Amino acid sequence: MPRPSRWSEILVAAGEEFRERGYDTATLESIGARVGILKGSIYNYVASKEELLLAVVEQPAKQLLAELDRLNHDSGSSAAARLRELIRTQVRIFSDCYPAAFVYLQHIRMSGERFDEFRAMDARYMAAVEELVADGARSGEFSLAADARTTARAIVGMLDWMQHWFTPRGEQADRELADQLFATALGGLAAGGGMHAMARDLP
Incomplete structure (x- = not known):
């Protein structure tokens, strides 16, 4: 047997x-x-050890990109609603694939042909978040303090930094955390333009 x-x-x-x-x-x-x-x-x-690393990071990388592709085709939802779902999805994947998702973030810049595939996926992810932010700016939902590219990188940076402090706490607690992060991001997106103007006027 x-x-x-x-x-x-x-x-x-x-x-x-x-x-x-x-x-x-x-x-x-x-x-x-x-x-x-x-x-x-x-x-x-x-x-090899490299093949094992690739196996560890493959699931969270492909799962996150698939979810983002789904959100980008959801034309019936507002940019804010899609951003909230994106953040909820990313926190859920961080939890479901813990700690593999964070291993992916730590090692995505490694050299090698297979890692080129993951870097290409990361570039697609960043472009999709940037487009989501730009959609919100075009519709008037968001008032950006910076261009869409910089703003998208700031949001992704906030989420990626979770690798340094996040541990899964259960579905309900993780969802509440995701909504807190979304509220933090949305506050900047909704009032960023005005806050940027105010900052310029500070002595």
Whole structure:
């Protein structure tokens, strides 16, 4: 009778190891130790540490991009409603894919052909957020303090910084956190233009 696969356990252990120790310091031996298997057994699943890292980050990266593509095709919702859903989705993925989602953010700039794929996905994500912000400005929902590109990067930066402090707290608490972040972003988007003018007049 074949032994049950340990792949899901290996992915979780690898995500924890990469987040806590970093890719360069982590070893297949230490990842195997978290699962209770020898390094040689991991080679039944992957050929290298880089391949294991790619497997860890693939799910959250593709899941987030798929959700963003869905939101961009939701022409019946306001820009503010789509932004709220985006932030809720990102916090949910951070929770569901913890800590793999943060491993992705930490290692997306690594060199290698496969990481080029993830960087291309990241560029698509940034372009989509920028377009969402621009939609809100065109419709009059948002009054931007900066151009859409800078504003989008500020919003994404706020969310990406969660890698330094966020831990999942449960569905209800995570959703409340997402709505708090949305309210923070929306305050700047709705009043940013006026606040920027006021800042220029400060002595």
